[in-house]
Amino acid sequence: MAKVSASILACDQTRIGEQVRAAEQGGADLLHVDVMDGVYVENLTFGPQMVRDLKKITKLPVSVHMELLMPERYLPMFARAGADILTFQLDACNNPIHFLKEIRKAGLKAGLGIGPAYGVENLRYLLHHIDWLILMSVEPGYGGQNFEASVFEKLRRTRELMAETGITVPISVDGGVNEETGRALVRAGADVLIAGSYIFGSGDIAGHVGNLKRL
Numbered sequence: 621m622a623k624v625s626a627s628i629l630a631c632d633q634t635r636i637g638e639q640v641r642a643a644e645q646g647g648a649d650l651l652h653v654d655v656m657d658g659v660y661v662e663n664l665t666f667g668p669q670m671v672r673d674l675k676k677i678t679k680l681p682v683s684v685h686m687e688l689l690m691p692e693r694y695l696p697m698f699a700r701a702g703a704d705i706l707t708f709q710l711d712a713c714n715n716p717i718h719f720l721k722e723i724r725k726a727g728l729k730a731g732l733g734i735g736p737a738y739g740v741e742n743l744r745y746l747l748h749h750i751d752w753l754i755l756m757s758v759e760p761g762y763g764g765q766n767f768e769a770s771v772f773e774k775l776r777r778t779r780e781l782m783a784e785t786g787i788t789v790p791i792s793v794d795g796g797v798n799e800e801t802g803r804a805l806v807r808a809g810a811d812v813l814i815a816g817s818y819i820f821g822s823g824d825i826a827g828h829v830g831n832l833k834r835l
């Protein structure tokens with residue numbers, strides 16, 4: 621059984637509070653907040669105030685997924701806002717080891733995101749610095765995109781690297797997760813399913829979280 625992280629990108633932004641509560645009632649384990657800057661990706665989304673406000677209405681850990689350039693700039697803001705996990709994209713950061721250490725020093729879990737166009741081989745040198753890993757199965761930028769099946773090969777290789785190094789970190793998969801892809805991902809060893817459209821684009825938010833949790 622995998623954990624489920626509900627990506628609020630797919631919420632109706634006028635009803636985020638009630639939709640997040642429905643996801644929590646359905647058994648969601650985490651909330652996933654995509655932060656986009658309009659530069660690293662075309663889209664613009666949420667800022668620290670969203671994290672601060674979510675923390676007031678939910679007990680769930682808030683996992684911030686920065687899809688932006690110069691991620692180092694935003695650590696103090698998201699730490700103050702109460703983020704529990706802070707993830708940045710490996711290809712958006714020049715000194716990832718240094719930054720991962722800074723995130724941990726600030727008392728947050730340090731997360732690393734790897735886009736669908738990039739390999740996982742670098743993890744050999746990074747695993748002992750990270751607490752959280754996001755393998756992306758869509759290009760960063762939008763919800764509702766097609767699932768890139770290359771993530772299965774990366775899941776396998778990541779598990780091998782963890783066995784070789786003896787360091788295990790929970791593996792999340794982000795993008796295009798639904799019942800069908802989710803089932804295959806759990807079988808392939810994903811620990812966390814991050815899903816937006818499948819959960820919030822449905823008429824039954826709690827029920828759809830439950831469907832993923834039962835896989």
Ligand code: DX5
Binds near residue numbers: 630654759760797816
């Ligand atoms: C994509 C985001 C994902 C997105 C997933 O840039 O990182 O978290 O919300 O959305 P779905 O589940 O709709 O593919």
Ligand code: ZN
Binds near residue numbers: 627652653654685794
């Ligand atoms: Zn994301």
